[in-house]
Amino acid sequence: MIEPLLLAVCRVSTYDGERRLTNASSFFFERERRLFLVTSRHVMIDIPSQHHPTRLQVELHTDAEDMAQSTGFSIPLYEDGKSLWRQGIDAGGEIDVAVIEIDRNALPQGAVYRAFGPANLLAPGDQVEVGSSLLIVGFPLGFHDTLHHMPVVRHAVIASSFGLRFKGEGYFLTDARTHRGTSGAPVVLRAPVTRGMPETTLQWLLLGVHSSRIDVGTRDQILDEALGLNGTWYTDILMTLTDQ
Template identity: 70%
Template structure:
């Protein structure tokens, strides 16, 4: 038996033509019968570093009886010169989350996956306490179960007041060991009060992992903070409406 949570997340690779660029994480979100792929916006374009792929490829399972079978599914990032992903801004600036709508008819038949829905979003900020346990499910440094094409989970805790915009930005902090390649991973927790409406995927989607957070420090004497930015998942209601 495969835990449904592991099937929500897909390994994502970026390309410039046929040239591979970076590895990242992504997950599926479903709303009103429409399917979206969610990742960090900087995975798709990052002007500061000059990162500008023209397509991405995700790895999909295609046989429920044999999880070792998978295929790559390519998604162009531009159509008629315009980006196909949805992103958002708020009062503090750009939100580092992007969503791409996927046409189900173009997916391989069959495709084995699970998707979060609006029912998996927190019902209120008071349901998550500081220090609450969470998981970041993704592909750190591209590492994963290469036979069964499954992500791995890093355990952490909520490290700032959940519901409060940390330093005015639309994210909260997690305390977890993370690496490059985890960008775009879902940040989830078990909240018993919500599980009755979440079916056999009893996880609450708290946020979208973006990046490690650090400060100016003495590299010889001070360890990295070990804190990370996770953008609040309710931004997906904005990105997937209409």
């Protein structure tokens, strides 16, 4: 049995035409029968590093009975010179989360995947404590099970007051060992039994989208270890980005 959570996450490669650029992580989000791919906005475009891909390629399973079977699925990022993805902005500035809608009819025949949905987001009254244990599901440095094409999981804990915008921006901190390639990974918390989520729903609360490691510019590269802290953007932005 494959845990459904692992089937909701897929590996992303960015391309400029046929030239491969970077690796990242992503996950599926479904709303009102529409399917979206969610990742970090800097995977789509990152002006400071001159990262300008023209398409993404995600790896999809194609046989529910044999997880070793997969194929690459290409997603164009532009049409007639206009970007096809959506990114968010709020009073604190740009939000490092982006979504792009996927045409289900274009998916490979027999595509096997799962998707988060609005039921996986926090509801009014839900409380998450600092120090809570989380999982980050993704592809650090592109590493994964190359036979079965599955992501790996890293443990994390909430390292700042959850619900409070760290430095006034729309993210919170996690304490976890992460690497390049984890950008866009879902950050999840096991849903409590009292939540009463339907059996067909992933039994996880989708708390955030992992963005990047956070460091201190004044850190002595020899004497001081890296902080080991990460910025994770709140997922309430998904309801805005997937709105009709």
